[in-house]
Amino acid sequence: MVSTREQARERAAEAAGQVRDPEMPMLTLADLGVLRAVEVERDARGGAAVIVSITPTYTGCPAMATMRDDLVHRLNDAGFPRVEVRVALSPPWSSDWISERGRAALREAGLSAPGPAPRRDGPVPLTLGPARLAPPCPRCGSAETRLTSEFGSTACKALYRCTGCLEPFEHVKEI
Known part of the structure; x- marks a missing residue:
């Protein structure tokens, strides 16, 4: 039997998974690999709070605030009045996290x-060439x-x- 908390988490994850990337709207945040986790916790008043973790595609990504706002609005509309969006920087985002559906959507657009992202073991060499x-x-x-x-x-x-x-x-x- 699935718990009410797990059902709420599944509903929240489904709603969050539909949010589109503001810079590449053919992709959802889930397809882009930016949406890392969706959890539901009980708050101090006994209600549910949704905690969403996202990872920027690169440091200083200007779309992060819009992603956060879009997630909050979508989850509020889905019946979750308390939403917290956290930024997860580790591990850093990789273009390898783009789903096959996302890659197909990019090509169609x-x-x-x-x-494949470059594989690195150890320090990252600084190269300024083309x-x-x-x-x-x-x-x-x-x-x-x-x-x-x-x-x-x-x-x-x-x-x-x-x-x-x-x-x-x-x-x-x-x-």
């Missing part, structure tokens, strides 16, 4: 989904692409151009 990545074009599939700018419409995306179909596209960076 004309964005290049990130490949990126050597050549993601495939999300429109025609060509591997002949060029970096146009390290920064796209948001800091977590880079701008590329396909030399096959000549179309520009954004690529979600591997982190």
Whole structure:
């Protein structure tokens, strides 16, 4: 038998899982891998408090406040009047956390989904050279692409151009 608390947690997790990323609305926070945990605890008055943990895609992400507000509103609308959103910085977010459904949604929206995140054991070397990545074009599939700018419409995306179909596209960076 599922407890009332577990049922409330499942309802809260379902509601939180529907919140969309403000910068890439084709993705939910769950598909992006930003939504880390949803818990329900009893507060001092005997009511339920929902605790949501999210992880920014990078330090200083300007969308965090909007994500927090959207989570609070969605959970309030789902019948949870007390919501606390916590930021979890460890482990840091990785583009590997984007779900397959999220990667497909990025491609359908004309964005290049990130490949595997770089694996690092030990210190992270500081490199200031240009990126050597050549993601495939999300429109025609060509591997002949060029970096146009390290920064796209948001800091977590880079701008590329396909030399096959000549179309520009954004690529979600591997982190």
